């Protein structure tokens with residue numbers, strides 16, 4: 001038996017009227033049609049929920065407290081990780097304190113990545129929150145040599161700014177690769193391939209930095225910046241750092257220190273001094289006024305920035321171009 005058409009037509013082009021709609025909803029084909037539609041929607045809904053749950057449960061949850069480690073975890077983990085970057089570009093990691101929402105996320109993480117070398121004063125609090133569930137990895141403390149610097153109370157402390165050395169970034173990449181592999185051994189080959197590709201890029205970056213820095217004679221490689229963040233960079237590329245203040249950007253240099261630095265800059269003929277993305281540039285202005293050195297530009301000292309400096313590669317290129325071009 002042929003069922004009646006849903007919309008009765010006499011072959012002519014017609015507009016759908018109220019009469020048509022009434023006929024349509026009273027037609028037995030309509031109820032069969034709606035029943036099938038409901039079944040399809042129910043199936044799609046269950047399938048969608050299933051996929052979403054499987055996807056979320058399957059992924060390795062990573063909490064990162066460094067913009068640089070956020071990039072590394074994303075590059076190595078690819079689609080297999082869901083990375084929460086608790087420190088965003090522009091946030092001063094020396095002053096950062098985790099909020100209740102950060103702690104909640106950390107509690108559900110499989111892996112927590114920290115810069116370490118005493119950057120995070122809240123590490124004990126994080127370890128307490130996570131308990132035995134996830135794994136806290138203090139990346140900067142793994143197989144990475146520490147340089148020293150002088151803090152605001154004139155004490156020698158570990159320099160936490162290890163990411164200004166591609167050599168250290170390669171160590172960090174291997175640490176993250178190994179930690180992800182421990183959590184998901186089935187993805188070992190994927191993490192290894194991603195790490196190799198990323199390390200290759202870091203090696204190319206290191207070559208680029210060396211070539212760019214070679215434009216600058218050794219006696220001109222003197223770096224005057226707001227805070228003492230470029231020790232590892234200086235070690236790798238033959239610079240001498242002349243910091244205006246200590247470990248953190250909010251450190252205020254004493255007037256005696258500023259006077260000494262001004263004398264050093266005048267004596268060594270440094271052409272430019274630099275400021276940083278979130279630092280107070282007042283002291284830099286005073287130094288340029290007193291010494292005749294020019295303001296060389298802003299450097300990214302405490303992690304990734306935005307725009308062209310939103311990646312490790314971009315951050316390096318921005319810093320190195322700014323330094324070399326101003327000191328030439």
Ligand SMILES: [Zn+2]
Pocket residue numbers: 094161227229247248249301302
């Ligand atoms: Zn810093």
